Amino acid sequence: TATANGLTQTPRVFLVPAGADVLRVPTVEIGEPREWLINDQVIPVPFPLNSLSLMGNRDWLPSLDNFGGQSxxxxxxxxxxxxxxxxxxxxxxxxxxxxxxxxGRSVWNTRWLLIIPGSNLVSNPDQGLDRFIYGSGAPGEGIKDILIFFQTYAYTSGKATE
Known part of the structure; x- marks a missing residue:
């Protein structure tokens, strides 16, 4: 279904953590947060892991020996x-x-990037973004706010809590 200005009501979007993850850890001053810059990278499993396969291939190098040479x-x-x-x-x-x-990522991230491809709003990507941002031209018809719902968990004293 579409909105009054012809945009889909259920576009496909991307939400990417683009900043530092912020967490409180018990090893620093109480209440003092720490930040981690995380590079979410592909690190392939070289082969089915068991002690026999690990012992038989001690020369395996992930940068050279994975994905059949196409690293x-x-x-x-x-x-x-x-x-x-x-x-x-x-x-x-x-x-x-x-x-x-x-x-494993912190919702308390210093920067989130929400990507809304215009082509996921209508068939013409430029027109889709213009309608999304500005509406059909009258003041106040475009986007006013974006709400994001996170369901999170945390571990306190060894127990998971929501």
Missing amino acids: DFGRPRRFGDFRAYHDGGSFNQNEVVSDNRLI
């Missing part, structure tokens, strides 16, 4: 897209997207 080692991992929804004014549990792609 993707160190290449940034790709982020998948997900369906975004038009906010009808009330929370709808059926519209929640569950994905484990960011497990």
